[in-house]
Amino acid sequence: MDLLPHRRADHLRRRCGPVDQKGVGMTQEPILKARGLTKRYGKVIALNDCDFDLYPGEILAVIGDNGAGKSTLIKAISGAVVPDEGQIWLEGREVSFKTPIEARAAGIETVYQTLAMSPALSIADNMFMGRELRKPGIMGTLFRQLDRPRMEKFAREKLNELGLMTIQNINQAVETLSGGQRQGVAVARAAAFGSKVVILDEPTAALGVKESRRVLELIRDVKNRGIPIILISHNMPHVFEIADRIHIHRLGRRLCVIRPQDYTMSDAVAFMTGARLPEGVTEAA
Numbered sequence: 001m002d003l004l005p006h007r008r009a010d011h012l013r014r015r016c017g018p019v020d021q022k023g024v025g026m027t028q029e030p031i032l033k034a035r036g037l038t039k040r041y042g043k044v045i046a047l048n049d050c051d052f053d054l055y056p057g058e059i060l061a062v063i064g065d066n067g068a069g070k071s072t073l074i075k076a077i078s079g080a081v082v083p084d085e086g087q088i089w090l091e092g093r094e095v096s097f098k099t100p101i102e103a104r105a106a107g108i109e110t111v112y113q114t115l116a117m118s119p120a121l122s123i124a125d126n127m128f129m130g131r132e133l134r135k136p137g138i139m140g141t142l143f144r145q146l147d148r149p150r151m152e153k154f155a156r157e158k159l160n161e162l163g164l165m166t167i168q169n170i171n172q173a174v175e176t177l178s179g180g181q182r183q184g185v186a187v188a189r190a191a192a193f194g195s196k197v198v199i200l201d202e203p204t205a206a207l208g209v210k211e212s213r214r215v216l217e218l219i220r221d222v223k224n225r226g227i228p229i230i231l232i233s234h235n236m237p238h239v240f241e242i243a244d245r246i247h248i249h250r251l252g253r254r255l256c257v258i259r260p261q262d263y264t265m266s267d268a269v270a271f272m273t274g275a276r277l278p279e280g281v282t283e284a285a
C-alpha cells in the first residue's frame with residue numbers, strides 16, 4: 001500500500017509501510033514541500049536527494065540518528081544553508097532563500113536549540129529583536145526611537161494568548177527566567193509574527209520534566225492556532241506524544257513517514273538506525 005500519495009513514481013523505492021492515506025493533512029497540498037534537496041560538504045553528503053512535506057495544521061516530527069542530516073534539512077528549509085540541488089515550495093510558490101532573514105520574511109520561523117536570545121535584554125526586547133516598533137512620526141523614522149509601550153503591549157498579549165502569563169513582568173531580563181519560560185518566550189516569538197511555519201529544534205532538550213510538559217502544551221497551543229510545526233527531537237516519548245506524523249531521516253534523506261499510532265517507538269528507532277526497514281521500503285544505495 002502506498003503510504004505517501006504525493007511521492008513521485010521514481011521515489012517508489014523509498015515507499016513506506018501501511019498507513020492510512022487519509023492521515024492528517026493527506027488530502028491537502030503541503031504548505032511546505034521540498035524535492036531532491038542535496039547538500040555536500042566536501043566528501044560528506046549531508047543531504048542526499050531529500051524530499052520533505054509539511055501539511056497545514058500538523059505537527060511533523062523529524063527524527064533520525066546523529067549525523068543523519070536533520071539539522072542540514074532544517075537549515076536548507078530555513079535559509080541557513082543554501083542547498084546545492086533541489087527545490088522548495090512554500091504555499092505552492094517556489095522559494096529560494098539565501099539567508100534566514102529571507103526565510104523569516106516569508107513566514108518560516110526557527111527556534112534553534114541554542115536559543116538566539118539576548119539574556120540581558122527584557123522579554124519584550126527579545127520578542128522584537130530585529131523588528132522593533134518605532135515611534136510614529138519623525139521620532140521613529142528619523143531618530144529611530146522605540147515605541148516601548150506598543151512593544152510591551154504586543155508582547156504581553158502574545159504571551160497571554162499562549163498562556164504564558166506566569167511571567168509577571170514583561171520588562172524582566174530573559175536571564176532571570178527559567179529554562180522553560182525562556183523556551184516559552186522563544187516559541188511565542190516564533191508564533192507571534194504572522195508565521196506560516198514554526199520550526200523547533202530540540203525544544204525540550206535542556207529542560208526538566210515539568211518545564212518540558214509546559215513546552216509541549218505550548219507547542220499544542222501553537223498548533224491549535226493553526227500554525228504547522230516542524231519538531232526536530234531525539235526524545236521519542238515526546239515525539240510520539242505530540243506529533244501527527246513522523247518524518248524518519250536516514251543517511252541524508254527521508255526514509256519514510258509514519259504516524260505514531262501505527263508504530264511503536266522501538267519500530268521508529270529500528271527504522272532510523274537501519275536495524276530494520278518499514279514494510280515495503282528498500283533502502284536506496
Ligand SMILES: Nc1ncnc2c1ncn2[C@@H]1O[C@H](COP(=O)(O)OP(=O)(O)OP(=O)(O)O)[C@@H](O)[C@H]1O
Pocket residue numbers: 041044045046064065066067068069070071072073
Ligand atoms: N558545516 C558543515 N561542514 C562539514 N560537514 C558538515 C557541516 N554540517 C553538517 N555536516 C555533516 O553533515 C552530516 C549531517 O549533519 P547534520 O548536523 O545535518 O546531522 P543531524 O541529523 O542534525 O545530527 P545530530 O542529530 O547529531 O545533530 C554530518 O556528517 C555532519 O558532520
